[in-house]
């Protein structure tokens with residue numbers, strides 16, 4: 001019994017815990033043999049080639065997908081035994097799929113504030129002023145406070161990404177999941193986003209974070225851990241400084257890659 005209690009206490013400290021996870025679809029193994037844990041104060045980056053299973057992993061952590069086998073705990077709750085509609089408001093999630101679902105005529109402030117009501121699209125009720133104040137604060141913190149009254153469809157890619165990050169923070173989540181937030185941004189937009197995400201990562205009050213990216217250049221300073229995925233399996237996982245090496249990147253991407261570090265940023269190229 002004491003053993004059972006200690007296992008439960010450990011799970012309570014973990015924001016995400018995967019044990020022996022496999023996800024199969026149409027005969028393909030999207031994820032296999034995956035064990036992975038995220039603790040409260042950790043900020044993880046997930047890297048891997050196209051099709052490695054990164055988005056599938058985020059969907060598990062977002063309680064949007066169940067494993068075919070193995071167990072997934074999110075915020076101490078086991079998927080399959082919890083009402084996901086109660087769990088999801090505790091998780092912030094941004095992805096290209098959410099971007100595509102925002103009506104273009106929606107006001108930027110409403111895109112953010114409606115997260116608190118778990119809806120996308122115009123909400124007929126009047127929002128609580130505390131909520132609209134919080135939405136404005138979040139937009140301000142992401143450097144787009146001046147766009148609160150604009151229609152979402154008129155924003156640039158970078159402004160949309162920042163709007164969706166503000167939306168994902170609206171419910172004060174305990175876990176923040178970011179799927180390729182810098183995709184499609186120009187160099188200035190990427191650098192700006194990396195700096196904003198770095199401030200968030202370094203904020204001790206910010207939620208645990210998992211960031212999926214294709215590029216080591218996009219890893220914001222302050223991120224602490226890395227998971228390298230290849231063909232649905234973990235190639236390496238652990239502290240960023242231990243995991244992010246030329247050898248591990250080369251094994252993950254199947255090419256001879258050279259990883260270089262400049263200050264608190266990373267760069268990679270083929271040798």
Ligand SMILES: Nc1ncnc2c1ncn2[C@@H]1O[C@H](COP(=O)(O)OP(=O)(O)OP(=O)(O)O)[C@@H](O)[C@H]1O
Nearest residue numbers: 025026028030048049050051052053054055056057
């Ligand atoms: N319903 C499905 N049936 C069969 N295969 C699927 C299904 N959904 C996803 N896959 C495959 O699973 C693999 C992992 O997909 P996933 O989107 O998780 O990869 P990813 O690492 O996020 O890729 P990318 O970097 O290209 O976004 C891909 O090869 C994809 O084609």
